[in-house]
Amino acid sequence: MSALLLRDLRKTYGNRLEALKGVDLEIPEGEFFALLGPNGAGKSTLISIVSSLVNKTSGRVEVCGFDLDRDREAAKRCIGLVPQEVNFNQFEKVANIVINQAGYYGIPRREAFVRAERCLRQVDLWDKRNVVSRQLSGGMKRRLMIARALVHDPRLLILDEPTAGVDIEIRHSMWEFLRSVNRRGTTVILTTHYLEEAENLCRHIAIIDHGRIVVNRRMQELLAEVQTQRYTLELKHPISQVPIIEDYAVEREDAYTLIAEVPPEGGVHGLFTRLAAQGIEVQGIRNGSSRLEQYFMRLIAESGDRDGTGAAA
Amino acid sequence: MRKRGWSGTGQWIALQTILFKEISRFFRIWPQTILPAAVTNALYLLIFGALMGRRIGPIHGIAYLDYIVPGIALMSVITNAYSNVVSSFYSTKFQRHIEELITAPVSEWAVLAGYVGGGVVRGLVVGAVVVATAGFFTQLQVAHAGVLLAMGTLTAALFALAGFINAVYANSFDDISIVPNFVLTPLVYLGGVFYSIELLPSWWRTVSMGNPILYMVNAFRYGFVGVSDVRLDVAFALIGGLIVLLLTWAYVLLRRGTGIKS
Ligand SMILES: Nc1ncnc2c1ncn2[C@@H]1O[C@H](COP(=O)(O)OP(=O)(O)OP(=O)(O)O)[C@@H](O)[C@H]1O
Numbered sequence: 396m397s398a399l400l401l402r403d404l405r406k407t408y409g410n411r412l413e414a415l416k417g418v419d420l421e422i423p424e425g426e427f428f429a430l431l432g433p434n435g436a437g438k439s440t441l442i443s444i445v446s447s448l449v450n451k452t453s454g455r456v457e458v459c460g461f462d463l464d465r466d467r468e469a470a471k472r473c474i475g476l477v478p479q480e481v482n483f484n485q486f487e488k489v490a491n492i493v494i495n496q497a498g499y500y501g502i503p504r505r506e507a508f509v510r511a512e513r514c515l516r517q518v519d520l521w522d523k524r525n526v527v528s529r530q531l532s533g534g535m536k537r538r539l540m541i542a543r544a545l546v547h548d549p550r551l552l553i554l555d556e557p558t559a560g561v562d563i564e565i566r567h568s569m570w571e572f573l574r575s576v577n578r579r580g581t582t583v584i585l586t587t588h589y590l591e592e593a594e595n596l597c598r599h600i601a602i603i604d605h606g607r608i609v610v611n612r613r614m615q616e617l618l619a620e621v622q623t624q625r626y627t628l629e630l631k632h633p634i635s636q637v638p639i640i641e642d643y644a645v646e647r648e649d650a651y652t653l654i655a656e657v658p659p660e661g662g663v664h665g666l667f668t669r670l671a672a673q674g675i676e677v678q679g680i681r682n683g684s685s686r687l688e689q690y691f692m693r694l695i696a697e698s699g700d701r702d703g704t705g706a707a708a
Numbered sequence: 709m710r711k712r713g714w715s716g717t718g719q720w721i722a723l724q725t726i727l728f729k730e731i732s733r734f735f736r737i738w739p740q741t742i743l744p745a746a747v748t749n750a751l752y753l754l755i756f757g758a759l760m761g762r763r764i765g766p767i768h769g770i771a772y773l774d775y776i777v778p779g780i781a782l783m784s785v786i787t788n789a790y791s792n793v794v795s796s797f798y799s800t801k802f803q804r805h806i807e808e809l810i811t812a813p814v815s816e817w818a819v820l821a822g823y824v825g826g827g828v829v830r831g832l833v834v835g836a837v838v839v840a841t842a843g844f845f846t847q848l849q850v851a852h853a854g855v856l857l858a859m860g861t862l863t864a865a866l867f868a869l870a871g872f873i874n875a876v877y878a879n880s881f882d883d884i885s886i887v888p889n890f891v892l893t894p895l896v897y898l899g900g901v902f903y904s905i906e907l908l909p910s911w912w913r914t915v916s917m918g919n920p921i922l923y924m925v926n927a928f929r930y931g932f933v934g935v936s937d938v939r940l941d942v943a944f945a946l947i948g949g950l951i952v953l954l955l956t957w958a959y960v961l962l963r964r965g966t967g968i969k970s
């Protein structure tokens with residue numbers, strides 16, 4: 396069964412803005428799914444429709460087999476949502492936010508206390524249980540929303556940019572935590588602008604742009620397609636012109652920095668040799684953008700061109 | 709339409725959760741929610757009742773102070789029930805934690821009952837505080853406790869519902885104070901809180917009969933002192949009808965997601 400099924404989902408906002416232009420998507424249970432796309436692509440709109448925050452204009456939504464129109468309550472019970480923006484009561488204590496959430500899902504008070512403790516411990520917020528939520532840091536607020544989303548044991552966890560503004564250490568522990576949630580059988584859908592995060596966590600990826608799904612495939616397949624690796628080279632001496640090197644696409648970022656795309660055949664070694672032949676000495680090398688990032692940039696650039704010419708159907 | 713699951717324990721627990729949250733909210737901020745009413749009404753009782761009342765003389769054979777206490781208490785019930793719901797639900801919307809309730813499988817009835825219930829409890833608590841304060845100024849009697857409680861509760865429910873509807877339509881903090889200041893307050897003051905309409909010129913008396921609050925004040929007063937300017941059955945029918953009307957209105961708004969969903 397699918398954890399999420401969308402059929403020709405469309406949304407036109409009151410201001411006649413078409414945020415979703417017919418989205419079809421099927422996410423099987425147990426998946427760890429990334430939903431990517433540039434700002435304004437429609438990710439949050441899609442998520443808001445699935446979680447009943449926004450009314451769809453047309454199309455069909457099924458959550459764990461429950462149709463959103465016919466069986467909304469059952470569908471809602473399956474979803475845990477971590478929204479993009481803070482939406483808990485800032486004047487309420489941390490523990491109460493999670494306990495009340497359990498109540499809204501029909502969990503009796505005593506049981507709600509037990510679950511709230513478990514969820515808050517999992518995200519390292521148990522110490523803060525009596526703090527008024529306004530006083531939490533940005534990263535803590537995100538974690539509180541994760542704890543809140545999990546208190547009713549959802550089958551589908553949807554996170555809209557959960558790691559925005561979260562420091563590296565916490566981000567990594569959050570990744571570990573989300574992996575463990577997924578291992579226990581919960582389907583996870585995640586949006587993020589950190590492509591490294593999607594590459595690290597997710598097994599399947601969909602890219603949405605201007606309200607349409609433009610890519611929907613397994614992460615491995617997609618990465619295999621991006622053959623070239625990107626490197627940033629730091630030079631010992633300044634250069635004024637971009638060196639021309641056969642088989643390698645090289646760009647000059649500034650006098651001391653080059654960015655090179657390295658195809659698998661030649662390798663980094665080949666690049667160094669040819670640069671040296673032109674008298675360019677490399678002092679340091681950094682791994683450039685991730686493969687997913689390259690793929691993403693290329694794709695968005697292409698789709699931008701298409702939209703620009705008005706050729707998009 | 710009867711919603712599936714409304715009778716279920718899940719909805720009942722959700723309702724209790726909202727109600728408990730609402731009640732703890734106003735108790736937590738009692739200096740803003742309970743104290744002002746107690747102070748203002750003590751002043752009313754002191755000035756109109758104890759000081760001027762001696763000169764005004766009895767109405768329908770009832771000492772002026774005793775005559776106005778029920779009206780003043782009901783005035784507090786009305787304003788507190790209304791303002792509790794309008795400000796709580798508006799800030800729920802404004803701060804966006806209404807989204808917690810929309811994403812959760814809570815029925816519209818449970819949301820409505822939870823918020824309105826919170827307003828009713830606040831109205832009755834403040835009403836009770838006012839009556840207790842009045843105990844310092846006069847020896848109150850209760851002629852018909854049943855009428856008193858029923859009319860107090862129904863009035864609280866009606867104005868809690870009105871506050872809810874106001875909050876749904878409100879887009880700014882101004883919007884939540886317009887109705888209380890410019891509609892509610894005049895209707896309450898002209899609703900026979902401080903006088904019997906028999907003292908009014910006949911044209912004004914006729915106009916007053918169109919003010920629904922007059923019926924509530926009089927029925928409530930009847931519960932204390934046993935006299936009323938209006939018929940009780942008319943008063944109860946009127947308030948029952950108004951409650952059904954506003955309940956339907958509020959439910960439809962919630963169901964449609966007016967002011968909440970895009
Ligand atoms: N409530 C709304 N009313 C009108 N237009 C809206 C509303 N919410 C979103 N939009 C518009 O719909 C489009 C999609 O927005 P959405 O928030 O879904 O994008 P997103 O992919 O989540 O972007 P981001 O990465 O910035 O969060 C945007 O053009 C946005 O301006």
Ligand SMILES: [Mg+2]
Pocket residue numbers: 438439440479555
């Ligand atoms: Mg978004």
